[in-house]
Amino acid sequence: MSYAPEVRERLEKDAKEIIGRYPKARSALLPLLHLVQSEDGYVSDDGHEFCAEILGVSKAEVVGVSTFYTMYKRKPAGDYHVGVCINALCAVMGGDEIWEQLTEHTGIGHDETTPDGKVSLERLECNAACDFAPVMMVNWEFFDNQTPESAKQLVDDLRDGKDIRPTRGPKRLCSFKEASRVLAGLPDDQAGEGPSAAGASLEGLKVAKANGWKAPEA
Ligand code: FES
Numbered sequence: 001m002s003y004a005p006e007v008r009e010r011l012e013k014d015a016k017e018i019i020g021r022y023p024k025a026r027s028a029l030l031p032l033l034h035l036v037q038s039e040d041g042y043v044s045d046d047g048h049e050f051c052a053e054i055l056g057v058s059k060a061e062v063v064g065v066s067t068f069y070t071m072y073k074r075k076p077a078g079d080y081h082v083g084v085c086i087n088a089l090c091a092v093m094g095g096d097e098i099w100e101q102l103t104e105h106t107g108i109g110h111d112e113t114t115p116d117g118k119v120s121l122e123r124l125e126c127n128a129a130c131d132f133a134p135v136m137m138v139n140w141e142f143f144d145n146q147t148p149e150s151a152k153q154l155v156d157d158l159r160d161g162k163d164i165r166p167t168r169g170p171k172r173l174c175s176f177k178e179a180s181r182v183l184a185g186l187p188d189d190q191a192g193e194g195p196s197a198a199g200a201s202l203e204g205l206k207v208a209k210a211n212g213w214k215a216p217e218a
Contacts, residue, residue, distance in 0.1 A: 002046050003039075011039060015054050018185055025055050031184045033066050038180035042073035070122075071183075078113045078120035080158045081176045083137040084151070087126040094147060095134040099123060101148040106155060118159045120176075131200035132167070139179040141166035144199075169194045 003011065014035055019028040029051060036047030043066045052059040066072040084099045085091075102121065103109050113120040129135045132144035136151060143154060144167040157164055164173050170190035174182075182188050208214075 002049060007039065008050070011035065011050060012054065014184070014186060015050075019054070021185070026057055029055060029057070029062065029065055030069075033062075033072050034180045034184035035186075037072060038177045038184060041076040041177055041180075073111070073120075075111070076113060076117070077176045078118050079175045079177075080118060080138050080173070081120050081122065081179075082155060082158070083122045083124035083127065083140075085124045085127050085129075085133070085135045085137075087124070089130045090126075090134040093133040098134055098136070098146055098148050098151045102151050102155065105152045114159065116159065119155055138164070138166070139174055139176050140183075141169045141173055143167050166194070168196060168198060 002008070015028075015032055018031050018035065019025050022028045032051045032055065033043055033047070036050055037043050040047055048059055048062045048066065051057075051062045055062075067074070082102075084095060084102060086095045086099050106114055106119065106121065108114055108119075108121055110121060110123050124137065127135045127137055127142070129142055129144065132142070134146050136143040136146050136154070138154070138158065143150075146154075154164065165171055166173060170193035172190065174188065174190070178188060182191070
């Protein structure tokens, strides 16, 4: 099976725009994998074939890349892909406990999706937000300073279709497919919304400014 003609036509238009940003077409493979993931919610067999054809590379090469990176899913992710950081700092601050309670609460494990297709879970290794540990992400937006209770409530609210806002970043939480389209390099104009750095992340900067410290000259 391959994409319906109207889907293919739409994907080709977006793919050509993305490919045009690179000196060599094959360099566009990573964003194109996000593009097909934005269509199917994972990198499907059709997605692999589409990338191979439009880039003029073999399907084996495409599969070799897509199966290397964990951000490319091999089966459909939920509308809300929930990541729990279980790397060292988050783990000791409660990430391990959040993961344990969340998997028990939802009945799903790593890279699995709830039967209603709403939520999938993933163990993440550092979200680069350690000063807000323990941190979770939903479709790559931050949910800081979580507890097992807040994590379970968050997932229940997502499944109930409630209006959820990330701790930082945009006011609206997009779907996994929409987030994949942004990662393909086709922005939704929400990237600049809301605070990015905040709280503990800025403490060192404040101390440096108060003391007149500067980075050494290169
Ligand atoms: S260890 Fe969890 S965000 Fe860095």
